[in-house]
Amino acid sequence: MKDNRSVQMDFLLPDIRPNSVQLNAGAVLLPGFALHDAEACMLAVHRITQQAPFRKMYTPGGGQMSVAMTCCGPFGWVSTSQGYSYTRVNPFTDQPWPNMPTIFQTLAHKAAQKAGFAQFQPNACLINSYSPSARMGLHQDRDEGCTEQPVVSLSFGLEAVFLWGGLKRSDPTRQILLRDGDVLVWGGPDRLRFHGIKPIRAGTHARTGETRLNITFRFVAT
Ligand SMILES: O=C(O)CCC(=O)C(=O)O
Ligand SMILES: [Fe+2]
Numbered sequence: 001m002k003d004n005r006s007v008q009m010d011f012l013l014p015d016i017r018p019n020s021v022q023l024n025a026g027a028v029l030l031p032g033f034a035l036h037d038a039e040a041c042m043l044a045v046h047r048i049t050q051q052a053p054f055r056k057m058y059t060p061g062g063g064q065m066s067v068a069m070t071c072c073g074p075f076g077w078v079s080t081s082q083g084y085s086y087t088r089v090n091p092f093t094d095q096p097w098p099n100m101p102t103i104f105q106t107l108a109h110k111a112a113q114k115a116g117f118a119q120f121q122p123n124a125c126l127i128n129s130y131s132p133s134a135r136m137g138l139h140q141d142r143d144e145g146c147t148e149q150p151v152v153s154l155s156f157g158l159e160a161v162f163l164w165g166g167l168k169r170s171d172p173t174r175q176i177l178l179r180d181g182d183v184l185v186w187g188g189p190d191r192l193r194f195h196g197i198k199p200i201r202a203g204t205h206a207r208t209g210e211t212r213l214n215i216t217f218r219f220v221a222t
Contacts, residue, residue, distance in 0.1 A: 026116075054069060058080065072098045075097070075124040132200050141216075151187065
């Protein structure tokens with residue numbers, strides 16, 4: 001069945017969406033901030049995945065993640081039955097993670113700056129590929145060993161409902177719709193807020209097909 005309301009929303013969207021929405025003191029949504037660079041980012045992801053294919057990893061609890069992941073930059077994030085860690089080598093290829101493309105570094109830096117975090121220079125980039133019904137449970141991003149630097153997160157393709165919680169797992173969550181080209185930045189007092197992604201709704205997007213891509217940038221302490 002056709003949903004006329006969302007068709008109309010899509011049509012009006014360029015006019016009615018604000019450039020920036022302050023979610024908390026240190027958390028900002030930048031609607032459409034990455035749209036201009038979206039195709040360059042898709043090409044970059046394609047190149048990265050030729051060297052470091054997407055994998056569905058296992059969690060320490062033994063379950064397989066519904067999200068397929070890969071990484072680029074000096075450090076990549078890995079989950080095994082032993083726990084979570086950042087590594088310089090991709091355990092699936094025994095090769096260093098692919099270089100972080102300049103377009104990623106520039107975009108992450110610009111988004112952080114717009115959100116109030118000057119001089120962000122990430123050394124880790126995680127790329128998540130969600131198929132319909134894939135999800136990510138509530139968690140904190142705390143394996144970086146450094147909370148001085150923000151997380152910058154780009155969304156492409158199918159939309160997602162992002163759960164934005166508090167500093168305790170049991171805190172209430174807000175639901176934030178993330179669409180193609182949206183960027184979220186969280187840092188400072190909000191760096192360790194719990195967050196997650198509700199199961200992705202089936203659909204097809206002109207840019208990504210039946211997929212949502214998420215690209216996050218972090219700084220890992222060495
Ligand atoms: O897919 C998203 O928007 C969030 C991903 C995330 O929280 C993570 O990779 O740590
Ligand atoms: Fe996260």
